[in-house]
Amino acid sequence: MHILLTGGTGLIGRQLCRRWLSQGHHLTVWSRKPAKVAKICGAQVRGIARLEDIGQESVDAIINLAGAPIADRPWTHRRKALLWSSRITLTETLLAWLESREQKPPVLISGSAVGWYGDGGERELTEDSPPVNEDFASQLCIAWEETAQRAEALGVRVILIRTGLVLSAEGGFLSRLLLPFKLGLGGPIGNGRQWMPWIHIEDQIALIDFLLHQNDAHGPYNACAPKPVRNRTFAKTLGSVLHRPAFMPMPAFALKVGLGELSLLLLGGQRATPVRLLAAGFTFQFTDLRAALDDLSSRL
Numbered sequence: 215m216h217i218l219l220t221g222g223t224g225l226i227g228r229q230l231c232r233r234w235l236s237q238g239h240h241l242t243v244w245s246r247k248p249a250k251v252a253k254i255c256g257a258q259v260r261g262i263a264r265l266e267d268i269g270q271e272s273v274d275a276i277i278n279l280a281g282a283p284i285a286d287r288p289w290t291h292r293r294k295a296l297l298w299s300s301r302i303t304l305t306e307t308l309l310a311w312l313e314s315r316e317q318k319p320p321v322l323i324s325g326s327a328v329g330w331y332g333d334g335g336e337r338e339l340t341e342d343s344p345p346v347n348e349d350f351a352s353q354l355c356i357a358w359e360e361t362a363q364r365a366e367a368l369g370v371r372v373i374l375i376r377t378g379l380v381l382s383a384e385g386g387f388l389s390r391l392l393l394p395f396k397l398g399l400g401g402p403i404g405n406g407r408q409w410m411p412w413i414h415i416e417d418q419i420a421l422i423d424f425l426l427h428q429n430d431a432h433g434p435y436n437a438c439a440p441k442p443v444r445n446r447t448f449a450k451t452l453g454s455v456l457h458r459p460a461f462m463p464m465p466a467f468a469l470k471v472g473l474g475e476l477s478l479l480l481l482g483g484q485r486a487t488p489v490r491l492l493a494a495g496f497t498f499q500f501t502d503l504r505a506a507l508d509d510l511s512s513r514l
């Protein structure tokens with residue numbers, strides 16, 4: 215199978231490349247720095263700077279994961295514009311390329327996030343739930359999904375991956391927590407009651423691979439473990455795994471002053487559950503947070 219990836223050099227993309235190379239697939243990564251693709255993703259992975267570089271070579275699937283990190287810095291007007299263009303504008307470019315091709319791939323798997331729902335409070339959120347409130351993160355995900363879904367008009371089946379908080383020893387949000395926790399300064403954020411829909415990186419990669427091979431898969435799927443936890447529980451569990459205390463709270467007002475609108479992402483949460491994945495027959499390897507963190511602990 216020839217698979218085209220955007221965001222192939224990111225945390226999830228790198229792991230997907232490893233898995234699919236081991237399965238014998240042919241991989242192409244569309245990247246701003248194509249010369250670095252082979253080093254990051256694997257020597258057999260081809261990096262391209264323009265989609266036109268594929269020529270008339272057939273493509274069997276597109277995995278669209280590109281997007282600047284959403285929580286790396288405050289949401290200034292300039293940062294919001296970058297977050298928007300790195301997702302929506304890039305996906306529009308992908309659609310224009312698709313439209314120009316005679317032979318179109320049968321499936322597009324496109325990224326999204328549980329932030330699509332906004333701050334869900336205590337509500338349990340399945341794929342059938344509407345957005346609870348539309349903050350910037352929610353608006354961004356809604357627009358990203360709507361843009362990707364336009365591929366359906368071209369005869370391409372579209373799968374949307376609403377990813378939760380990915381637990382990995384190679385990067386992502388967990389790596390940002392390590393220093394304060396290792397210094398004994400970790401603890402809950404705000405009141406600690408907000409829900410955290412987490413997922414182990416191994417399950418994240420496995421479910422994308424699973425959906426790629428389900429010929430009837432379409433629409434949104436919550437990519438998070440079946441048992442979300444509250445932020446206070448997450449902090450306590452991470453502290454226990456690292457053998458550090460986890461009682462130093464981060465006051466909500468300090469986050470609001472320091473991060474502005476971005477603080478809403480940290481102080482809110484989603485009690486999201488993977489109803490459609492479970493119904494499709496996907497089996498999670500990690501359903502318990504302590505077990506997931508224990509698995510990663512030696513590499514943290």
